[in-house]
Amino acid sequence: MIEVSELTKRYGNTTAVSNLTFTVRPGQVTGFLGPNGAGKSTTLRMILGLHEPTSGTVTVDGRSFRDRPRGLRHVGALLDAHDVHGGRSAMAQLSALARSNRIPRRRVEEVLREVGLADVARRRIGGYSLGMKQRLGIACALLGEPPVLLFDEPLNGLDPEGVKWVRDLFRRLAAEGRTVFVSSHLMSEMEHTADQLIVIGRGELIAAESLTEFSARGTRQSVLVGTPDPAVLRDLLTAAGAVVDTVVDTVVDTVVDTAGDLLAVTGVSAVRISELAMEHRIVLHHLSTRSASLEEAFMELTADSVQYLAGGPQ
Secondary structure (H helix, E strand, C coil): CEEEEEEEEEECCEEEEEEEEEEECCCEEEEEECCCCCCHHHHHHHHCCCCCCCEEEEEECCECHHHCCCHHHCEEEECCCCCCCCCCEHHHHHHHHHHHCCCCCHHHHHHHHHCCCHHHCCCEHHHCCHHHHHHHHHHHHHCCCCCEEEEECCCCCCCHHHHHHHHHHHHHHHHCCCEEEEECCCHHHHHHHCCEEEEEECCEEEEEEEHHHHHHCCCCCEEEEECCCHHHHHHHHHHCCCEEEECCCHHHHHHCCCCCCEEEEECCCHHHHHHHHHHCCCCCCEEEEECCCHHHHHHHHCHHHCCCCCCCCC
């Protein structure tokens, strides 16, 4: 378990983290979300004792991580896949970590096989792709079989097979009763992986709740409409003040069986849509409401916390 209490970190006049309090519990995958500059990396580094808090406390299973002499047996972490000596081999890197933490030698070969690097274990890390370095970083985190695991953007550089492997790995680790804390910008992946969320913005806590609860806080609900006459219905709904988009969500498309395009409608209720369809004799094959996705809820609830915007000055 990770317990953060009134954690604050200042760099001169800049406050990176402000009075953060939250708990990351075992047995579930907890996503750590926030816009760029929100303070996520600073928080993870304070958990690991790499940065000293200005005030507040953070403990891992009731103790400061700095008080544990064999750290990898208690917490495994991947913060930066590039933060490794490129002249070493993966075998040498893991062997050194195993010796310094009194971890059995057998674990080196076990984790190399688990992350898919056994065949390139003696190659220099400098020649690895980003995806291979991510796998090596995960191997380092798993080496001591720790009860607590932290990952900062672990999916960067991974191909689809690698992303699925990491997703399944996190779920398995949580099912084993471990604490799994994952920072990521990939909302679609967090939507399929995380059970709980910690969301921060400008260093302050925005939410600490389940993924379902957080998504439900988004106000942008839409109505899914299936019809064989999408162009006609689109014109009618637009004239009535609705915003209409064609759904490209493949998950929804496979669940909803409709002849013709599936439309996502906002600004008009499902009742009004059915009335307009009946008045103009338009057949509907599907009509249902859809809550905001994790990405939609995140964009809405963190809008006031975004520090760096694309597209020039706002």
